[in-house]
Amino acid sequence: MAVTRQITKNITWVGGSDRRLALFENIFPLEHGVTYNSYLINDTKTALIDTVDASVAREFLENIQQALDGRPLDYLVINHMEPDHCAQIDTIRMLYPDIKLVGNSKTFQFIRQFYDMNLGDSCVQVKEGDCLNLGKHTLQFLFAPMVHWPEVMFSYEDHTGILFSADAFGTFGAFQGSIFSDEDDYQEVYLEEARRYYTNIVGKYGPQVQSAMRKASTLDIQMICPLHGPVLRGEEIPFLLGKYAKWSCYEPEEKGVLIAYASMYGNTKNVAELLSAKLVEAGIRPVRVYDVSKTHYSYIVAQAFRLSHWVFASPTYNMGLYAPMETLMRDLQALNLRNRDAALISNGTWAPAAGKIMTEILGCMKDIRLVGDVLDIRSTLKQDQLPQLDFFVQALLESGLEVC
Ligand code: FEO
DSSP, X not given: OOOOEESSSSEEEOOEEESOOSEETTTEEOSSOEEEOOEEEESSSEEXXXXXXXXXXXXXXXXXXXXXXXXOOOEEEOSOOSHHHHTTHHHHHHHSTTOEEEEOHHHHHHHHHHOOOOOTTOEEEOOTTOEEEOSSOEEEEEEOXXXXXXXXXXXXXXXXXEEEOXXXXXXXXXXXXXXXXXXXXXXXXXXXXXXXXXXXIIXXXXXXXXXXXXXXXXXXXXXXXXXXSOBEETTHHHHHHHHHHHHHTTXXXXXXEEEEEOOSSSHHHHHHXXXXXXXXXXXXXXXXXXXXXXXXXXXXXXXXXXXXXXXXEEEEETTEEOHHHHHHHHHHHHTTOOSEEEEEEEEOSSSOOHHHHHHHHHHTSTTEEEOSOOEEEXXXXXXXXHHHHHHHHHHHHTTTOOBO
């Protein structure tokens, strides 16, 4: 049975929710599933905006069939060619052989890479600013390269003020019956996962996101229809645009301390626990503590984008850095995250190397200000090192944190 939702009288959501997938992109844990959104515009001409992942293909096809109600499908607009959205292009072409595929030159390059498909004369290749008239509805195409693939484009529908934004403004999380952001408490239900989605999937491409946002700022946007997560309308639009402005500039959302520790036998953890307690006692909020072996790095990355200060605490391992800590820090580097204050705690029983390596990684990142000296621990923190820990706390307090 089809499960569709009306976005407007003539625009229908025809996507699906997947609650079974364990790892998005086979990397990122999904605790609450994910949606693959697709939208059908029913006008003089009909147009489908993107397809879906193979996992929800059956419901997607049933949804389209119901929404079309016997009409032909004239256009498939391909805003994004990643397989979680383009997996059904061949099926759609099989079911609607006269359909025209709308994309840009890169879109068609990627179609040929992903598919062995004879496109014949089915391609409508568009350029920046081109329009596709469907009747009352007209789609204007605005390229958003590297948000987060090179072929990505937004489609803006003038009649309704809807921005079809590809992956931008999306989030992890399957629908809970609601489809519009204001049908639920967006900040409570989606914000954490929207932040984790942006920072891990799109986070590397801040300047490109800003460029796309500058284009979007010239439009009268009434709704944003992303490819994942709820359709944004009302106050959630400026709210999420505000978050994107900070995330894409690598500006922290708030003052606070992220403590990410690695610990094999609890001794480095012990220092991290002591530090977190001292920071809170000193009036610092929020303080967030994560064990890098326990928490998937994508959650810690999201907090690293959110907070102004970082503390990394790690033992030495195989004369190098403990692997889960190295994964986290290298990922922060790969995502181009910058403009933070960072302090380091290094542990080693013999030939300690963690402090040096963590310092080197941070040294390869832009605008990372090291706070104080590396706090060196030999196996366990000793009573006579407590003054050093207090200096460490003091250095953090004097590095721009706000005491509440
Ligand atoms: Fe949801 Fe970039 O694919």
